Amino acid sequence: MRPLQGVRVLDLSSVIFGPLASQVLADYGAEVVKIEPPKGDSTRHTGPAAEPGMAAMFLGSNRSKKSVALDLKQPAAQKALQALIGTADVFMHSMRPQKLAGLGLAPEALRARHPRLVYASLLGFLPGPYAGRPAYDDVIQGMSGLADLMDQQSGEARYLPTIAADKTCGHVAAHAILAALWQRERTGQGAFVEVPMFESMVGFNLVEHFYGQHFEPPRSVPGYPRVLAPWRRPYRTSDGLVAMMPYTDLHWQRFFAEVGAPQHASDPRFTDIAARTAHIAELLELASGYVVRQTTAHWLAACERLEIPAAPVARLDELRSDEHLAAIGFFEEVQDPAMGTVRFPGVGVRFDGRRPPVAMPPRLGEHTRALLAEAGLDAPQIQALVDQGAAIVPQPKN
Template identity: 40%
Template structure:
């Protein structure tokens, strides 16, 4: 089985819940040897959902494939020394507790750098260390509130602030962490040197949100208010058809001309200046979206998919979770597959989304049980059987 482009890279994954594990699963899918270092209590996400009592709930299973689990009590000196021993041959160490806690454990960057100067030492946590929130805890919901994301939904829905019902912060920052680690590995291949990298959730998501919504406030003096009008339009939502809902994006001038032809109003773009160009359409975005909404309510979803498809206008019926699972395109590419897990039986797995022509990502092994590989990994690091027995007796592994 192809081992992937990161084969030979070893990652010490000291993260838990979603953000860090999502990043390291991508690294594992690309072939890295990801060693998931857990406390004796294990990653709390193990207990969420069906089979949580086995420590193998559905979220954990789809965040931790291609990893080996090692239990180490890092609050005990022998556990700390064991981690430092593992770090000697590691390429990356990723943690997502607060940096102050890493320092208290005696695992700050200077300690790890002395052990392995080539180590890429990455912290992914709530807030950058130069500001007043530096020591504060953070979670997905909290950063949705802090970054303006929840506020943007209140403006778009003309109601109270809302959370997006996806762990959007954890997964977005997780992807950013994954990309940053790959870039750091590339830098080290040229410089031969490791480094310390901090990736704060608050700043990362503020960059994302305000990239859209600084808008007129980008300029000095300001040339308009905050908020990208197209995204904040109360009419920007899936459109109701005669028998359901669908997404439809008519965006460019050419697409609008084809849309008007498709609905039998070919001259409207010239007759109504609100449609004349992208600036005018943005200025009158509520009217524009309401116009599409009214038109789409006149036919069934299938009829519109046919009409708009022939006009080369982007559209898609609204999927439910159930229908998404059965999507024919995803079936063609084998996106969902049934795989066997030794502890919980058949599970649904999702393939890595990128397609590689040569070093293809793969699932080498399923998410591990707690401490499944403790002895295996520590034996590779040079610990003797007697040392491992002693550490187990002391509750360190």
């Protein structure tokens, strides 16, 4: 039994932020029913695809879910959705709030009808001056300070080369929904959860940017070790790179002993963390000068012996053959009748010593008939919805 077994989530969200949140819930055992528009989530058609409508981008954030496709612009489909909402523990969407009322999905109305429902709005912004603006990852990376952090690193404002805001906020949304479910266990009452990308990312970006009691942007704070402009990168070795991180007093004492320069460990600039922080640029310049004299293999062996945290700098494609990931079976192979073997990065979390398994993402509308039937619609009603294009089912293959 998985932790969220028996929890049903109706998920109207699209793109990455919301789908990633509900994928976490699916990984942990919830039954996640994706409610999709007639053409499906846009990620079905974004980037490389082994099968039309099953693009890699879609596979990455929709595993282990079901799909019901409804054209919510049609009142009949809205009515069918209401029947499904009656079966759900969690309702979530990532539409802009101003679009909800027209679909009969405003939080007040649904919560009045279903007092035990956890209603989660995944938003760009909380109510306030920016409310209702459209939000994509680039917009949020730009306005939340992430692009500025990159500027401080490289001298050019850039986005991280991954949809970091979507992914981070997806995880924020998942834990917020879990907290609301836990509250419901105690009170018997549902909840209204609003998860904004902007506010979540501002908080994320500022975690290490408090200086004393006062918030200071890092640019104005000298000696901030984890963000200092040119240093936030792997060390160069004589033949490559190493991600090594001497941090504690002991690490630095061992490091300087190893390079035959133990006197640096008692240099007042480097004896403790406060001193090192104040002289971080000098310290890292000094350390870099020693690291670059030896090979990566040398440093990996030395750091292991000295218990200084260190690792090789992996290329993404090398992760496929990483010894540890292979040993724990991190990548999971799922057999699909049409696509053959599909290899997923699995779930990292273990419950009672076991990692939850993953299952194939659904085809568009794969579960439309079954779930509408379960919600109380009879076969002729469902067929009528399909005939008028209000409910979508997979097309039979010729």
